[in-house]
Amino acid sequence: MHNNFHSQIRKILIIRLSSIGDVLLTTPAIRVIKKKFPEADIDFVIKKQFSDLLTHHPDVHHLYIFDKNDDNFSLKKIKKQIACQRYDLIIDLHKNFRSYYLTTFSRARRIIRYRKFSLRRFVFVNFKINLFKQITPIHQRYILPLNALGVFDDSDGLDIFLSKKEQSSIEKKYKDFLSQPYKLILGIAPGASYFTKRWLPEYFEKVICHFAQKSEIGIILFGNKQDRELIDFLNIKGYRNVLVAAGELSLLETAALLDKCHIVITNDSGLMHLSSALRKKLIAIFGSTTRELGFFPVTKDAIILENSDLRCRPCSHVGRNNCPKKHFKCMVEIHPQQVIEAVENFLT
Incomplete structure (x- = not known):
């Protein structure tokens, strides 16, 4: 069943709405997902003001651009479009109210969310008690839940793609x-x-x-x-x-x-x-x-x-x-x- 699901992954959606650093930190995940599933289309949900970061990305098939000031690019519209696509896999790398809203009734075959380690972070910031067993950079934390699919970090860093323009x-x-x-x-x-x-x-x-x-x-x-x-x-x-x-x-x-x-x-x-x-x-x-x-x-x-x-x-x-x-x-x-x-x- 596990391998069968792998072989059927053709449509993948990644959600990370903001901001500059966090979006760039998803680029290693995009790269290694594409390596593992070369036949799959990878779509991405992102806020308008950060969308340029992925505009020229060769592994991103389609960008859903969220603009809270424009009804044509509202979360509601994007949610409907996502449901119509019936994604094989949705990867939520934001894990907030908006990303949960987008994935509810999404009709996706599988949804994976990254772990924020919110409790450890809270204890560390407020009580200075360090419960982090090891220091795992955010870009690797994004990839960790994908290990079960055979997707691992390749240590090749972040990506940004520019055009001649x-x-x-x-x-x-x-x-x-x-x-x-x-x-x-x-x-x-x-x-x-x-x-x-x-x-x-x-x-x-x-x-x-x-x-x-x-x-x-x-x-x-x-x-x-x-x-x-x-x-x-x-x-x-x-x-x-x-x-x-x-x-x-x-x-x-x-x-x-x-x-x-x-x-x-x-x-x-x-x-x-x-x-x-x-x-x-x-x-x-x-x-x-x-x-x-x-x-x-x-x-x-x-x-x-x-x-x-x-x-x-x-x-x-x-x-x-x-x-x-x-x-x-x-x-x-x-x-x-x-x-x-x-x-x-x-x-x-």
Whole structure:
């Protein structure tokens, strides 16, 4: 019966609605599922603002794009379409109210959901009791429930696929900067979704100014419109070798420009995972979040900077809007010199 089900898998649906990092962390699962079931079509449910991440993915057959502001792309419509398809296998990698709604009465032959380890996470964050027997990265946790189907992680990291359109758009838009004979292009992404995941802006400023004084180094600043506001407050005007691209690009254009960088400095953010998918040399600064939560970068070329002596970490599994202890030592005590040395470490 088990092998019979395997041989009949022709239509697979994956659900992960958001966000940048979490969607990119599903890409190893997409790849190994396709390897195991090469004849199957893999469809995916995703929110509109993150759909670009999978637009050019060669193993994704169809995207159901959810947009809460558009009735034509409502959950209700997607739910009906899913039921009509009668999937052989639905893989729920979100496991929230919306994903349960989509899978109820879906007429799928089998539904598999990943384990969030919510209780262990709650105990770890709130009582600092670590019940995680081993540190399993999120992308591997997504694949764990698929082991029963003979699907295993291949250790090949995250995927992002770009088209020539994004690459030529970037080359045209930033022609002057990209045509300079820089020996090194350093990407810096100072933003993150929560305050406790953002390294201090004045520390970023010191790192930018240190490297901007070297004319053979080009620096590109990345982020969204909110990050642009943060960057505009930095005292970095007057450096011709600093390009501020934050708030100007789509997700795929951001990826295409990140791809021009040799080394990238980020917080624990979506752009950290995007840099991982592009196989960049990466310096990732971690504040309130820790390795046990599973979101460390999936790349061999990563230097992690964190204040591991603090007993108050992690104070949240996603981040907070302020430091509950009021001292913010997890970020304050990671000094600019450590980041500068990490960059230089990659150069030697």
